[in-house]
Amino acid sequence: MKIHEYQAKELLGAYGAPVPTGEIATTPAETKEAAAKYDTCVIKAQVHSGGRGKAGGVKLAHSPEEAEEIAQKMIGMTLVTHQTGPQGKVVSKVLVTEAVEVEKEFYLSITGDNERAGVVIVASADGGTEIEETAKTAPEKIVQVPVSVITGYRAFHGEQVAEIFGLEGALKKELIALLSSMYRLYVEKDCSLVEINPLVLTREGHLLCLDAKVNFDDNALYRHPELAELRDVAEEDPKEYRASQFDLNYISLDGNIGCLVNGAGLAMATMDIIQKFGGQPANFLDVGGSATKERVKAAFEILLSDPNVKAIFINIFGGIMKCDVIAEGLVAAASEMGIKVPLVVRLEGTNVDKGKEIIKNSDVAIISAEDMADGARKAVEAAKGVA
Numbered sequence: 001m002k003i004h005e006y007q008a009k010e011l012l013g014a015y016g017a018p019v020p021t022g023e024i025a026t027t028p029a030e031t032k033e034a035a036a037k038y039d040t041c042v043i044k045a046q047v048h049s050g051g052r053g054k055a056g057g058v059k060l061a062h063s064p065e066e067a068e069e070i071a072q073k074m075i076g077m078t079l080v081t082h083q084t085g086p087q088g089k090v091v092s093k094v095l096v097t098e099a100v101e102v103e104k105e106f107y108l109s110i111t112g113d114n115e116r117a118g119v120v121i122v123a124s125a126d127g128g129t130e131i132e133e134t135a136k137t138a139p140e141k142i143v144q145v146p147v148s149v150i151t152g153y154r155a156f157h158g159e160q161v162a163e164i165f166g167l168e169g170a171l172k173k174e175l176i177a178l179l180s181s182m183y184r185l186y187v188e189k190d191c192s193l194v195e196i197n198p199l200v201l202t203r204e205g206h207l208l209c210l211d212a213k214v215n216f217d218d219n220a221l222y223r224h225p226e227l228a229e230l231r232d233v234a235e236e237d238p239k240e241y242r243a244s245q246f247d248l249n250y251i252s253l254d255g256n257i258g259c260l261v262n263g264a265g266l267a268m269a270t271m272d273i274i275q276k277f278g279g280q281p282a283n284f285l286d287v288g289g290s291a292t293k294e295r296v297k298a299a300f301e302i303l304l305s306d307p308n309v310k311a312i313f314i315n316i317f318g319g320i321m322k323c324d325v326i327a328e329g330l331v332a333a334a335s336e337m338g339i340k341v342p343l344v345v346r347l348e349g350t351n352v353d354k355g356k357e358i359i360k361n362s363d364v365a366i367i368s369a370e371d372m373a374d375g376a377r378k379a380v381e382a383a384k385g386v387a
């Protein structure tokens, strides 16, 4: 789960990290009112995406009137950044925050380290909006400091980062304390990322988190009911949100063949084989081990709400779930919903013959497939309108 910059800063602040003051505004009038507290302030579009600065989502205002003018343009606009995709994200609120005089910008984050089965601090003395460029052209400038989950974060990790940043004395202490706050937040709230970019050295000589991004591990959200109120459904893909309500693992893609599969590995293989036959999957969907009629129905609904979907490929391996049970669910869901696009079904596994029988005897128009390759080929053809 992702949250907004202002929410991430509130969390970081609660953990003792230095964050700038700021207020949220949803109208130009509110923006003007909030801006009256500052000589100069920065108006920042709150969308779940980075790269806002370069896309016109971060603007300096020298007066409340200018802040209001900026908000008039920014609130309601569709911000297209390199992270949003071409459709962009609609800005419905802005953060009005103090304009900080910046000496230097650093990059600092904490994230999971799959390779070492631990946590890693990622740091660069060249932070700011060019960090992705740096990652491409000078990756050696981005340094990793691994942290063992057994010992946790210790001051010596912070000392290493201070050296990367070239910070000494009081600033080194500020950095060590900041990392301690970030690490506690990361662990206690089951984050997948705590990122400050830029972390700045201010003209007054202090460290300040000028931007913040905090992502949470969805699988651990059940442990944090307090985080539910931070969720902004409007920022999420509506299909993915709906799928999450049914515990379906669903991810939207750009193609036109809807996939309904049980098991993540089979779902990946299905996407691959569709591409092998020249098609493009419209989604990744793993309905999991309990393909009940309700969940299959929800899955169909989600697939069909995507106007790009021209055919659906159902690829099921009946293991613990038996094929006849799945077939019953499929037929019931499909006949209740009156599906218009071609349905290609491949069933394999326990009670497959009973399953095929149920499909054959139903009045739902289903294209049966012999095996996975046959199903993928038929789905690709059906999507082209050839079948």
Ligand code: ADP
Binding pocket: 020, 042, 044, 049, 050, 051, 052, 053, 054, 058, 097, 098, 099, 100, 101, 102, 105, 128, 129, 197, 198, 210, 211, 212
């Ligand atoms: P994004 O990462 O989405 O582009 P940031 O919050 O990092 O958005 O802002 C982009 C750049 O704008 C920062 O690197 C910084 O140089 C500048 N900036 C952001 N907030 C402030 C602020 N409060 N005062 C001064 N400059 C800022």
Ligand code: MG
Binding pocket: 050, 051, 128, 197, 198, 211, 212
């Ligand atoms: Mg940033």
